[in-house]
Amino acid sequence: MDELLNGIRYNFIISSEPINKKQAVFDIESIHKETKRKSFVTNVNALLSLFNVDGEDPRFWENEWILKNKEIKKLIFTAKKYLSDKNFLFYLEDYLDLDRKESEWGGYE
Numbered sequence: 381m382d383e384l385l386n387g388i389r390y391n392f393i394i395s396s397e398p399i400n401k402k403q404a405v406f407d408i409e410s411i412h413k414e415t416k417r418k419s420f421v422t423n424v425n426a427l428l429s430l431f432n433v434d435g436e437d438p439r440f441w442e443n444e445w446i447l448k449n450k451e452i453k454k455l456i457f458t459a460k461k462y463l464s465d466k467n468f469l470f471y472l473e474d475y476l477d478l479d480r481k482e483s484e485w486g487g488y489e
Contacts, residue, residue: 407443
């Protein structure tokens with residue numbers, strides 16, 4: 381399941397792909413509207429703190445997380461809530477602007 385959320389300067393794709401009946405892969409990808417550059421943002425600090433996950437837990441070190449379906453439902457709810465909030469978007473997108481300029485964002489959309 382992919383869901384597109386429109387931000388101010390970025391679009392966000394929230395993905396959840398089943399692995400089996402109990403688990404799925406979860407990730408969030410960000411696409412800069414102007415340049416079409418993209419990057420996974422699942423593990424950026426701003427989102428990790430919203431998701432209330434332990435940054436020391438190896439499950440959350442990668443861009444894609446393998447979790448129980450129940451956990452993913454909560455993460456999707458939280459992501460949609462905050463990625464629809466203009467105040468949070470300004471904060472997150474300012475962070476993503478800096479990250480995009482200082483690091484290598486992947487290919488184009």
